[in-house]
Amino acid sequence: MARVNTVLGPIAVEELGFTSIHEHIGYGMPGSELDTRWWKSPEQRYEETVPKLREYKEKGGSSYVDATGICNGRDVNYYQSLSEKTGVNIVACTGFVGGDTALKHFADAEVQYLADQFIHEITVGVGSTGGKAGIIKVGVSRGFKMTPLDLRIYRAAARAAVATGVPIITHLAVDSAPALEIFGEEGMDVNRVLFGHADDGVSQGKVDEEGLLAAGGRIGFDTFGYDLELPDPPFWGRHRDERFQHLMRFLRAGQADRVLVAADANCSPLGWPGVKGHTINYLFDQLIPDLKADGVDDATIEQLFVGNVVDFFTPKN
Structure with a gap:
């Protein structure tokens, strides 16, 4: 039986239940802890975060993958406390956004130093917390092109994933050809790579969806709720129905097994004000009702948030 590391210990993948695959307990850029305007006390962070996770649990959420990388505010001690308080399984990541x-x-x-760092955090733990990472985060830097450092991190992530059996999640699905080449060279099963943010407003026209699917990769529809209809939308926002129809195109084509869905919400942003009116609970409050109104059945919804997650976290050999 395959198992996945949560911050409170490993559980069977079947115990994950309803899972949002790409979220943030608290994300900030390196150095945000020095910003006296936006840095928050532990009390403030709890006050903002606990109600959101409790609501998520009450509405049917079971597990939560925190995609906050090293240097971006990842705090496994804090995640452990939140998981104990709310009953939500939290999967922490190693790697970099x-x-x-x-x-x-x-x-x-x-590369090997980075790979060893990732492997240590997956097999031994993050710092002195005892909590182990359950997924690896990598990403394309600003500019929509892989930098030499991005390429080294992707290679290190692939080595660590092959060595430990955990999957990889990416920030952005653009400029994917170099990533696919690296994964092939390192023997990484691309079926266990989720190419994230393929649905955001700034990535449109830059994602080779056909190439990713042909290679066996998975597509992340994980910015739901960042709608241009918000009073103060973010630059990566997109019209709500446009994003929704993008997902529906996959579902109508019988490709529900190739996508994973999330909101990329930030429970308590670090070093910036965040996006008002956007939380993980958009999934229950807006997206799932929209899916049902469009005729998507309960079995497909469960596949998106349960079955696909189990398959993604399960090693194939």
């Missing part, structure tokens, strides 16, 4: 978020110590490191 993108090369441009890696501090100099890591940015100057060789």
Whole structure:
């Protein structure tokens, strides 16, 4: 039986239940902890985060993958406390959101050093927390093109994933050809790579969906709720129905097994104000009702949030 690391210990993949695959307990850029305007006390962070996770649990959410990388506010001790308080399984990641978020110590490191770092956090734990990472995060830096550092991180992630059996999740699905080449060279099963943010507003026209699917990759529809209809939408926003129809195109084509869905919400942003009116619970409050109104049956919805997640976290050999 396959198992996945949560911050409170490993569980069977079948115990994950309804899972949002790409979220953030608290994301900020490196150095945000020095910003006296937006840095928050632990009390403030709890006050903002606990009600959102409790609501998620009450509405049917069971597990939550935190895609906050090293240097971006990842705090496994905090995640452990939140999981205990709310009953939500939290899967933490190792890796980096993108090369441009890696501090100099890591940015100057060789591929094998980075791979060993990822492997340690998956098999031994993150720092002294005892909590182990259950997924690896990688990303394309700003500019929509892989940098040399991005390429080193992707290669290190592939080595660590092959060595440990955990999957990979990406920030952005653009400029994917170099990533696919690296995964092939390192023997990484691309079926266990989720190419994220393929649905965001700034990535449209830049994602080779056909190439990713042909290679066996999975597509992340994981920015639901970042709608241009919001009072103050983010630059990566997109019209609500346009994003929804993008997902529906996959479902109508019989490709529900190739996608994973999330909101990329930030429970308590670090170093920036966040996006007002957007939480993980958009999935229950808006997206799932929209799916049902469009004729999507309960079995397909369960596949998107349960079955596909189990398959993604299950090693194939």
